[in-house]
Amino acid sequence: xxxxxxxxxxxxxxxxxxxxxxxxxxxxxxxxxxxxxxxxxxxxxxxxxxxxxxxxxxxxxxxxxxxxxxxxxxxxxxxxxxxxxxxxxxxxxxxxxxxxxxxxxxxxxxxxxxxxxxxx
Amino acid sequence: xxxxxxxxxxxxxxxxxxxxxxxxxxxxxxxxxxxxxxxxxxxxxxxxxxxxxxxxxxxxxxxxxxxxxxxxxxxxxxxxxxxxxxxxxxxxxxxxxxxxxxxxxxxxxx
Numbered sequence: 001x002x003x004x005x006x007x008x009x010x011x012x013x014x015x016x017x018x019x020x021x022x023x024x025x026x027x028x029x030x031x032x033x034x035x036x037x038x039x040x041x042x043x044x045x046x047x048x049x050x051x052x053x054x055x056x057x058x059x060x061x062x063x064x065x066x067x068x069x070x071x072x073x074x075x076x077x078x079x080x081x082x083x084x085x086x087x088x089x090x091x092x093x094x095x096x097x098x099x100x101x102x103x104x105x106x107x108x109x110x111x112x113x114x115x116x117x118x119x120x
Numbered sequence: 121x122x123x124x125x126x127x128x129x130x131x132x133x134x135x136x137x138x139x140x141x142x143x144x145x146x147x148x149x150x151x152x153x154x155x156x157x158x159x160x161x162x163x164x165x166x167x168x169x170x171x172x173x174x175x176x177x178x179x180x181x182x183x184x185x186x187x188x189x190x191x192x193x194x195x196x197x198x199x200x201x202x203x204x205x206x207x208x209x210x211x212x213x214x215x216x217x218x219x220x221x222x223x224x225x226x227x228x229x230x
Binding site for chain 2: 037044045046047050058060061062094101102103104105106107108110111112113
């Protein structure tokens with residue numbers, strides 16, 4: 001069974017860059033697309049984008065200027081960077097794996113989430 | 121900018137039936153948006169309930185069903201149970217590799 005685990009600093013200062021890594025076990029990142037989703041405290045889910053192991057990406061236009069996703073096949077990991085963070089970027093960040101069935105993609109597996117707080 | 125709309129909250133009695141919808145601020149939802157639905161309880165990551173409009177994810181009880189109703193995607197729970205008390209989110213494919221979540225619906229079973 002595939003497992004995903006987010007890791008990274010839980011506290012980031014305003015204007016700095018938030019960096020998270022998702023470690024994947026039980027599967028190879030070369031097999032699927034991988035996403036980052038975040039959830040501000042008490043609010044809904046926001047899709048940030050996806051990355052393929054080739055480096056191909058698609059980003060939510062609302063975050064495109066600040067978000068970078070990448071994949072490292074040698075470590076079976078993929079990563080998220082969000083630049084110029086503000087308090088509004090405080091959220092639980094989830095990594096997730098897409099699956100494909102019946103001509104559709106869906107988010108089949110999720111990590112447990114990592115809370116990142118932006119504060120000085 | 122397109123917004124995916126969901127009802128903010130619903131209440132249902134145990135054994136009752138409830139239908140949530142997932143719409144667009146501009147236009148209609150169709151099967152071509154490949155609607156998927158996710159259930160989330162507090163402190164837990166979401167889990168897939170429905171994908172590709174009406175396909176139940178592995179292990180999801182048969183009381184959950186998905187459909188297109190008019191110009192919206194819909195998730196119906198027939199015979200609600202106490203552990204269905206959760207938040208429900210829809211996710212739509214908007215083309216060009218872009219996806220948008222709805223704002224979520226809070227379901228209370230009481």
